[in-house]
Amino acid sequence: xxxxxxxxxxxxxxxxxxxxxxxxxxxxxxxxxxxxxxxxxxxxxxxxxxxxxxxxxxxxxxxxxxx
Amino acid sequence: xxxxxxxxxxxxxxxxxxxxxxxxxxxxxxxxxxxxxxxxxxxxxxxxxxxxxxxxxxxxxxxxxxxxxxxxxxxxxxxxxxxxxxxxxxxxxxxxxxxxxxxxxxxxxxxxxxxxxxxxxxxxxxxxxxxxxxxxxxxxxxxxxxxxxxxxxxxxxxxxxxxxxxxxxxxxxxxxxxxxxxxxxxxxxxxxxxxxxxxxxxxxxxxxxxxxxxxxxxxxxxxxxxxxxxxxxxxxxxxxxxxxxxxxxx
Amino acid sequence: xxxxxxxxxxxxxxxxxxxxxxxxxxxxxxxxxxxxxxxxxxxxxxxxxxxxxxxxxxxxxxxxxxxxxxxxxxxxxxxxxxxxxxxxxxxxxxxxxxxxxxxxxxxxxxxxxxxxxxxxxxxxxxxxxxxxxxxxxxxxxxxxxxxxxxxxxxxxxxxxxxxxxxxxxxxxxxxxxxxxxxxxxxxxxxxxxxxxxxxxxxxxxxxxxxxxxxxxxxxxxxxxxxxxxxxxxxxxxxxxxxxxxxxxxxxxxxxxxxxxxxxxxxxxxxxxxxxxxxxxxxxxxxxxxxxxxxxxxxxxxxxxxxxxxxxxxxxxxxxxxxxxxxxxxxxxxxxxxxxxxxxxxxxxxxx
Numbered sequence: 001x002x003x004x005x006x007x008x009x010x011x012x013x014x015x016x017x018x019x020x021x022x023x024x025x026x027x028x029x030x031x032x033x034x035x036x037x038x039x040x041x042x043x044x045x046x047x048x049x050x051x052x053x054x055x056x057x058x059x060x061x062x063x064x065x066x067x
Numbered sequence: 068x069x070x071x072x073x074x075x076x077x078x079x080x081x082x083x084x085x086x087x088x089x090x091x092x093x094x095x096x097x098x099x100x101x102x103x104x105x106x107x108x109x110x111x112x113x114x115x116x117x118x119x120x121x122x123x124x125x126x127x128x129x130x131x132x133x134x135x136x137x138x139x140x141x142x143x144x145x146x147x148x149x150x151x152x153x154x155x156x157x158x159x160x161x162x163x164x165x166x167x168x169x170x171x172x173x174x175x176x177x178x179x180x181x182x183x184x185x186x187x188x189x190x191x192x193x194x195x196x197x198x199x200x201x202x203x204x205x206x207x208x209x210x211x212x213x214x215x216x217x218x219x220x221x222x223x224x225x226x227x228x229x230x231x232x233x234x235x236x237x238x239x240x241x242x243x244x245x246x247x248x249x250x251x252x253x254x255x256x257x258x259x260x261x262x263x264x265x266x267x268x269x270x271x272x273x274x275x276x277x278x279x280x281x282x283x284x285x286x287x288x289x290x291x292x293x294x295x296x297x298x299x300x301x302x303x304x305x306x307x308x309x310x311x312x313x314x315x316x317x
Numbered sequence: 318x319x320x321x322x323x324x325x326x327x328x329x330x331x332x333x334x335x336x337x338x339x340x341x342x343x344x345x346x347x348x349x350x351x352x353x354x355x356x357x358x359x360x361x362x363x364x365x366x367x368x369x370x371x372x373x374x375x376x377x378x379x380x381x382x383x384x385x386x387x388x389x390x391x392x393x394x395x396x397x398x399x400x401x402x403x404x405x406x407x408x409x410x411x412x413x414x415x416x417x418x419x420x421x422x423x424x425x426x427x428x429x430x431x432x433x434x435x436x437x438x439x440x441x442x443x444x445x446x447x448x449x450x451x452x453x454x455x456x457x458x459x460x461x462x463x464x465x466x467x468x469x470x471x472x473x474x475x476x477x478x479x480x481x482x483x484x485x486x487x488x489x490x491x492x493x494x495x496x497x498x499x500x501x502x503x504x505x506x507x508x509x510x511x512x513x514x515x516x517x518x519x520x521x522x523x524x525x526x527x528x529x530x531x532x533x534x535x536x537x538x539x540x541x542x543x544x545x546x547x548x549x550x551x552x553x554x555x556x557x558x559x560x561x562x563x564x565x566x567x568x569x570x571x572x573x574x575x576x577x578x579x580x581x582x583x584x585x586x587x588x589x590x591x592x593x594x595x596x597x598x599x600x601x602x603x604x605x606x607x608x609x610x611x612x613x614x615x616x617x618x619x620x621x622x623x624x625x626x627x628x629x630x631x632x633x634x635x636x637x638x639x640x641x642x643x644x645x646x647x648x649x650x651x652x653x654x655x656x657x658x659x660x661x662x663x664x665x666x667x668x
Contacts, residue, residue: 109517149389
């Protein structure tokens with residue numbers, strides 16, 4: 001199971017971070033070409049692939065694979 | 068909760084022009100997911116609007132039409148009368164639908180036109196920079212209500228669902244929101260019911276979706292979602308306002 | 318060909334649409350065009366089509382937009398104030414390159430005006446009353462038979478060039494009855510690969526009019542005008558009567574051209590060398606043909622039920638080489654005698 005962020009299209013809105021039930025997503029320090037900080041999963045082992053982050057992402061940049 | 072998620076095939080894989088945290092993206096995605104699940108991608112004609120939803124035809128992966136401001140329900144009527152077995156829906160904001168397009172919306176419902184309207188209500192004109200709309204809340208500051216919307220100057224917020232639900236031609240009328248995952252799930256169900264209502268030939272359907280506009284509200288995306296829940300929902304209550312049972316079932 | 322039928326002008330437009338395989342009509346009641354929608358409200362269901370009475374002319378023209386986008390032959394009809402309401406939609410239809418036929422049974426104006434015959438919407442359609450750079454093919458029939466024939470022609474031109482076509486009628490032609498022959502035409506199914514009918518396996522068809530990058534908009538408008546150049550080269554139509562040796566040429570279209578023809582005949586009987594030039598397409602205006610017809614003339618007389626809206630096009634056609642007088646009536650069709658008297662008085666002064 002893997003959560004993939006399409007980082008170059010992220011606008012850093014933070015909805016995935018806000019609504020992650022396990023609070024394991026954070027904004028990174030790096031910026032994409034558009035100048036937005038994008039998220040990463042800070043504790044991959046805690047992710048159960050619930051896909052709520054993808055459900056709330058307004059830019060459809062999150063894919064939850066092999067859940 | 069279903070596990071795993073991948074992009075609906077009914078969305079074209081390209082970046083969107085929406086501002087960070089704009090709810091249009093979620094609502095676009097829900098429409099696409101429902102069309103995928105109903106297997107209607109090849110039979111769908113989407114009719115866009117003018118405003119922040121203007122590029123819907125560039126984002127959805129099905130046939131699309133860009134109409135003039137407010138006239139989407141009339142355009143959809145023309146399409147549907149020619150192609151009665153297709154899924155024909157409009158995607159309109161509150162300026163487009165509830166101001167300039169009020170007549171077309173109301174009379175589509177009066178005729179029981181077998182189309183669906185997805186109505187995105189963010190309480191103002193987003194694309195032109197945040198002017199007052201008919202849906203602006205009392206006291207809400209916009210660029211054209213700098214002192215807040217007042218009764219004397221601009222009257223009261225327009226409740227579209229409540230009005231349309233009184234019409235015999237309306238078969239399914241619901242209001243949803245996307246300010247948290249539970250509401251996203253409910254709104255998706257409402258969109259699915261609306262499309263199913265149309266495909267069953269039962270008449271006019273509309274799903275209003277309360278939507279955050281962080282940019283023009285001057286809030287961050289999280290604050291904007293809270294504003295929807297705390298300030299919009301009391302004025303625009305969520306739920307189904309009219310339901311016509313679909314015998315085939317969804 | 319069948320037998321002669323007696324038909325009212327407005328009904329003739331409706332039957333012409335049916336013959337042309339138009340199966341969709343969207344309209345709104347307004348005098349003096351209302352019989353067109355009444356006729357089609359009855360006829361279209363008989364032939365498997367659909368009639369929708371819109372809540373306004375604004376909605377009607379946008380229903381036309383939708384039906385045309387969906388690949389249908391579609392028409393709307395109205396009278397002057399209603400056509401004004403349609404101008405925005407017509408601009409969109411032209412930009413989106415959709416085939417559609419718009420009938421204007423012109424009535425008195427400006428404002429509410431009246432329900433008299435009129436030709437005062439010439440500029441609105443010929444010069445294009447909507448926003449932006451576009452053109453409309455404008456046809457000007459002059460008899461009930463031509464109302465049928467030109468309705469059919471309007472659909473053919475709309476389809477061929479993917480452009481809206483305006484058919485001019487007026488409060489008199491719409492209401493008058495004349496014997497007509499209903500033409501039989503072979504309609505072959507038209508392929509419209511651009512129509513938004515549902516993808517059904519192909520990539521999405523998109524019909525829109527928004528071009529944000531300046532180059533895209535420029536290329537779109539240039540491409541539209543390349544098409545208009547082609548229309549101007551191929552589709553100018555006119556008729557003429559006794560112009561070869563004419564010293565005075567009456568220029569008139571539609572209902573007034575019929576009356577003017579009778580006036581020209583009276584002039585000839587009284588020794589005045591008069592002729593008639595009748596534009597059949599108002600855009601593209603038959604300018605070269607008029608220039609040629611006017612080679613031996615000394616005076617042109619523009620006869621219209623307006624304040625002379627066509628006169629600028631007449632002047633342009635002849636490079637302003639000759640005087641172009643105006644004989645007009647507002648609110649009614651002039652009689653042959655009235656036009657003849659004007660020709661006679663001008664002949665005395667000029668010739």
